[in-house]
Amino acid sequence: MSHTLALNNYTIYAGQTRLIHNISLQIKTGEILALIGSSGSGKSLTCCAALGALPHGLHQSSGSVIFDDHQITHEQLRGHTISTIMQNPRSAFNPVHTMKQHALETLTIGKQIKTDSYSDVIVKTMREAGLDQPEKILSLYPHEMSGGMLQRMMIALTMLSGSPFLFADEPTTDLDLVMQSKILELLKSLVDKQQLGILLVTHDMGVVAKLAHRVAVIDQGQIVEHNSISTIFTRPAHPITRELVNAHLSLYNMALE
Numbered sequence: 001m002s003h004t005l006a007l008n009n010y011t012i013y014a015g016q017t018r019l020i021h022n023i024s025l026q027i028k029t030g031e032i033l034a035l036i037g038s039s040g041s042g043k044s045l046t047c048c049a050a051l052g053a054l055p056h057g058l059h060q061s062s063g064s065v066i067f068d069d070h071q072i073t074h075e076q077l078r079g080h081t082i083s084t085i086m087q088n089p090r091s092a093f094n095p096v097h098t099m100k101q102h103a104l105e106t107l108t109i110g111k112q113i114k115t116d117s118y119s120d121v122i123v124k125t126m127r128e129a130g131l132d133q134p135e136k137i138l139s140l141y142p143h144e145m146s147g148g149m150l151q152r153m154m155i156a157l158t159m160l161s162g163s164p165f166l167f168a169d170e171p172t173t174d175l176d177l178v179m180q181s182k183i184l185e186l187l188k189s190l191v192d193k194q195q196l197g198i199l200l201v202t203h204d205m206g207v208v209a210k211l212a213h214r215v216a217v218i219d220q221g222q223i224v225e226h227n228s229i230s231t232i233f234t235r236p237a238h239p240i241t242r243e244l245v246n247a248h249l250s251l252y253n254m255a256l257e
């Protein structure tokens with residue numbers, strides 16, 4: 001079943017300073033929307049606002065999340081409608097909980113179900129997320145795992161949660177190139193095979209080119225362009241988009257016409 005998630009009219013202030021102005025984005029299941037922009041343009045704040053997790057001291061003057069035409073609360077969406085994976089996976093785990101505790105918590109959150117019978121599901125899902133020896137990993141604490149393993153575990157937890165949408169904020173930045181490529185392949189396969197919808201925040205235009213279906217470009221807290229991947233790379237409309245595409249193409253001694 002296909003779903004739509006719309007972030008509507010988000011505006012955020014720090015005191016009198018407006019950081020995000022009237023941002024709206026729409027994501028469908030089975031596709032990846034990349035949110036790109038230079039450092040400090042407002043990518044992470046947009047995600048945080050939609051998740052109801054704004055840093056202390058910031059104020060949201062407008063904004064709502066609409067799931068399949070119904071407005072939903074942050075409590076309803078976190079872990080149910082939207083899962084998250086972030087740049088530093090270590091910070092997303094409870095340091096005193098094992099992977100098994102995290103997995104069981106994800107499976108049972110908000111549900112009155114017995115947890116004993118779920119080991120098979122967890123082990124199978126971890127294997128699908130590329131974690132070898134899942135039984136062994138389940139007994140580990142976060143500090144006993146590498147960044148790449150933790151990111152795979154985050155993806156396994158996303159799969160276990162059954163959330164139709166994922167916010168992935170720089171999900172591969174902290175990983176080596178081989179692991180980056182494996183994690184990106186895994187995300188792509190979740191979109192293709194399980195119809196996950198992803199909002200992908202990234203600086204990396206190579207990642208955008210490889211994964212995204214559509215691209216939204218943010219500059220100084222506003223969406224300045226929203227287009228298909230082919231248009232973004234062949235006929236970018238906004239100067240900021242041209243700059244980002246040209247910076248990427250220059251790696252290959254190429255430039256836009």
Ligand SMILES: Nc1ncnc2c1ncn2[C@@H]1O[C@H](COP(=O)(O)OP(=O)(O)OP(=O)(O)O)[C@@H](O)[C@H]1O
Binds near residue numbers: 040056058
């Ligand atoms: N807690 C805060 N208090 C005040 N200003 C903030 C706060 N958090 C972020 N900002 C400001 O809001 C703007 C957008 O920040 P945000 O973290 O969303 O940028 P970003 O596009 O995700 O950047 P990066 O790519 O470097 O992660 C920046 O100007 C930043 O300085």
